Amino acid sequence: MEFKRISSQKISDKVEEQIVRLIKEGSYKQGDKLPSVRELCESLEVGRSAVRDALTTLKGRGLVEIRQGEGTFVTGFNPKRYFKHMLMPNQKEIESLFQVREILETSVVKLAAVNRSEEDLVAMRKALDHMSLCKYDDSGQHDCQFHMAIANASGNPILHQLLESISSSMEKSMADFHRLIASKPELIYDIHHQHELIMEMIVCEDAAGAYEAMMLHLSYVKKQMRKGFSIRSEYIQTH
Template sequence: MDHSPKKITVGTVTRNTLSKQVVENITQLLISGQMKPGDKLPTEMELMEILNVSRPVLREALSSLESLGIITRKTREGTFFNNKVSSHPFSAMLALASDNLQAMIEARMALELGLITIAAEKICDEDLERLKQTIDVIESSKDNNYWGADIEFHRIIALSANNPVVEGLIDSLIVTLLKTNSIVKVRERQRTLEHHIAIYNALVKRDPFEAFHQMFLHLDYVRQKVLNTETSN
């Protein structure tokens, strides 16, 4: 593959949310077809000049793109669009909507509500046991430090759908979980436990309707809490 830099055209950044605008402009290179998965991006100095931004702003944007799985930075080689990014288009959409918290939460709801109905029909006893273990970790957690077990609970359910077509969306789902977890400062362990146990019980019964209902109650609670927290900041 030819990794030589390509001549590209992007708009300069002029608004206040500089790093977010850089994320949008770089992602648009893929969407517009100017660059393709696997292509090497211009150097940092070249991007700084093209986008008219400082090095800290550019590096903040590149870190965001890397966490979303859009790019990979290789020491002494440069920065590349990931080869698999075309099979994970939802990551690109998340990058473009990174400043739209409500849209990200609604996207998470759309994904998880669909996945859990499938998981309810396919989940195996081993995965149910792993779900129970995450509930036990949350119940015994100190200082409400249970976010890792919380994320694992949702990841296990998503993977239990066992659908290769949607597997590429699961990493993006985790990104939205991390985003919402970073915003909520006050955790309610008992409420989380109640929701997770209700979801778990529905999955044990292999009841997709009840699983959907309980997951909706949980995600709607999270949505209201996150948006209220964001509004009050």
């Protein structure tokens, strides 16, 4: 006979649960303001510190945002949080992240080729067009939007979130890469064609083709990143 660990649940934990429950049930939605600490501790009949503890924990979990003088607000999903404390861009970590991205993106694109709706295609097209228009400044943003549109088309929200997390934790590297791109027209050209090929494969619902196209694209990007970064690797070291 085994015994479960007896853990006298702390008051703040109970408060936390209650609040999470209310959010999950929809009583408070994204952007809503929660009752003030005073109100909460009165209606729950606990001290202020217990309520504060619960709210602070939820802030750490990323479910709420506490603004002094205003109140506490429910934040929607903040995917950045997933890899938040992992933003230590040593070379090995970046390689690992990129590998995960490769795995996810190549799988996602296969799903997208099968599940994509018309709206998804429109979103991808839009991102691509914007990218070729404003080549030099914020092409990175639209590049990201293109990939996210694909992830969205996969029909699996968790995959979408994961990719968003990874992208945001690779922010710095991505920004570096797009600066690299901006300086070399031939890279823009190549990448544009790779994107178009991926798009085409998704349009004609060719999962295997889309997979290959994405694989090609990511390999190319990885190669160029390595090339670009080995030149100024001292820059990476310090960041």
